[in-house]
Amino acid sequence: MGQGQQERVTTSLAGAVAEEIGASLAPVDAELERRYPGDPGTRQPVHTVYVPGDAFTADTLRDWGDRALAALDEHAPDAAAFAAALGLDETLADDVYARVRAKLEREPVEDLRVDFEDGYGSRPDAEEDEAAARAARLIAAAYADGTAAPYMGIRMKCMEAAVRDRGIRTLDIFLTGLLEAGALPDGLVLTLPKVTYAEQVTAMARLLDAFEKTRGLVPGRIGFEIQIETSQSILATDGTATVARMIQAAEGRATGLHYGTFDYSACLGVSAAHQASDHPAADHAKAVMQVAAAGTGVRVCDGSTNVLPVGPTEKVHDAWRLHYGLTRRALARAYYQGWDMHPGHLPTRYAAVFAFYREGFERAAARLARYVDRAGGDVMDEPATAKALAGYLLRGLDCGALDPAEVARQTGLTRADLEGFASPRRGDLTATAR
Template sequence: MSADYPHAGVLGAAFQQRAAQRLGGTDELLERTYPGDPGTRQPVHTVYLPADTFTADTARQWGIRAAESVAGIGVRALGERVAPEGVAPELIDQMVRAVEHKLTTEPIEDLRLDFEDGFGDRGDAEEDEWAVRAARTVAEAVRAGTAPPFIGIRFKCFEAPTRDRGLRTLDLFLTTLVREGGLQEAGMSEDGLPHGLILTLPKVSALEQVEVMVEACEQLENALGLPAGRLRFEVQMETAPMILGPDGTCLIPSMLHRTSGRVEALHYGTYDYSDSLQIAAAYQSMEHPAADHAKAVMQVAVAGTGVRLSDGSTNILPAGDEQQKLGAWRLHARLVRRSLERGYYQGWDLHPAQLPTRFFATYFFYREGFAAAAHRLRVYRSRSVPGIEAADVADEPATARALARFVHRGVLCGAISEQELQEGADIGTQELFALAHPKAAVPAASTTGGN
């Protein structure tokens, strides 16, 4: 009997050793396939625009157009109309300043140059030209400091009619970006690619399509001298077989666990998925029961894997008269808030006028819940800190992690400043990160939304 265990038991060292041997493979599998969220910044939205319309000044121009879109009603009035009920006027004032600042400094967080639906079929010669030009323009924007922090392309899907075209556009874009982009000389990236490069594979309906994408990434890395694993990609969840495959199972877990960790996000495609289920056009929506079911399956499938989720878009754009715009803004703000409450921290935006409500809804979500979350974190970390009332909630470690992740996301997107974090929760960013993401390595520095 060990001195560490003075009381006799039935299960001894021999059984513990057998258990360790039997479960060693399981331990390795769990560590490898369920690493948890990395705790890095996730953009709050993705903006899609046709690849041939992108310029190095696109992000700034979208910010200008977004501000112009609310000029008639005023940013303050818009904030009042989309604020949650009961929000204090001083918080609205604070969020107005934050949104105005955001539109002038970082109006787009994630930009996708679209060679799929937004570009169409223009023939090989024209798409070849634009794939090369897009790479050069992205490099120009990165060098000039005008590129959004996350940027990339969506190429055509790997179904038979568009497979060759999709692979060729991917190849031309990346090859040009590495060989001609000049990013190494500009000191922007050691491997010649933007730090926030994102590639998007649309309309996936079979595991084999994702496996081909993995093989393409491996070959491109080898040919272009990129580090192994440098190229990762998003999968757009737009077809019914991704939720229920031909064998009666969901394809997503196999797709994630058999692709060497290259899949970094799943994006829900509202209208393609709705169409695949033959939902009438008038009822296609991010909040249709079929959409909620698909996203719930996606959410369970990626839990613990570190793969991020993004909700889709609404095609009701604030582009009419003031009454139409106000209705569209209220709808957009409500849908953004709805997604956040359900754990989808990213969505798609299709028009500059959607940016104000994207940021209003996002900032209100984190600011509205910050005070309570900060209090509970302080109580959890120390039940006897002077000035804190007796514990009024007994949070478990899992709940404390959830509180910390909520606050950490608020810091990363710019809704909560590091000073406010310290004053409100009595915790620094690195300690907050460690509490929120105990499996991840603490980053050297946080990249926030800058608000």
């Protein structure tokens, strides 16, 4: 057959066969769409900061940023000192240090949770009522005047019998206070701690449904995070992964799975000296969480370190190196969010995040550009890899590690283009390939 001659195409199966198969798989298609909608395509904060309900004030966000800057001034007054303390590549030192300081001045906290659980404890009802109402008033005011973190909310008490009613009341006071102040902010986040059974997640979903109906809100408006800090939340008595059932029990309201380092470690009998986010028990739990959440649109958040960067410079540097290393380790394992317990953790959180994205930026941008242009290279990438590359660049942009102009220059793509690659629901990954 000569070149350019049209190929003769023949088939054997009747069209009815494909139709029958399509009909038989229609329920599966619908189930896949419902259970695995993919990433929501929204910004994920790099951390969550916890502040006890009685300690939260209108100045908390700025105070954390100022205290973090003061820690830098005292213990790492320039890029060289900071890089030496962390073992940061000298070629990145100036850029990362400048970005860290700018971040602490501009947006020191990306996600703040006013804590009414372990960080708050048991208080007289009148006292917790007042603290919950104050949290609502201050958060509403922060969103109104533009001083809020991108994400803010509360961690209530859990659904266990002893504290259930108290937790429900605090949540009601907080949400009602936000509505009385105007509306629920777009960055609202709620955290349900110490979840053991999927039924507790269902109860939370029903509670929020009842609130929405009472206040005339759009159904499903309010989501929540599930905190994983008990062994039962990972493995059920029948040997199945409880956390997978919890995601489904949330009825579409689950937004995140947060690993609780110390409660979970203690639950397994890990001694205090070895309770850390890089313990094998922690790695197992987070791996199960990661697999259960994959494709569901629910994001996984790492835990925290309880080693605080306080005291003389030598001790601060030791704590910084630990926190920096744990954060870099988590990022490599695709845990893009973690907890920060002290203002002194902010410099190393952002240093680790910025270094992670700065180090890989040029190669990731070049790979994505080659994929888009269908050009060759030393790596043969597929659509799934293009999705990961775009997601990497978007996360770097969101946190301030990368600048829009340099990403556009290196990739030839706009942010909208990147979002199209990162979120398949926005269009076929191959559609934008030139």
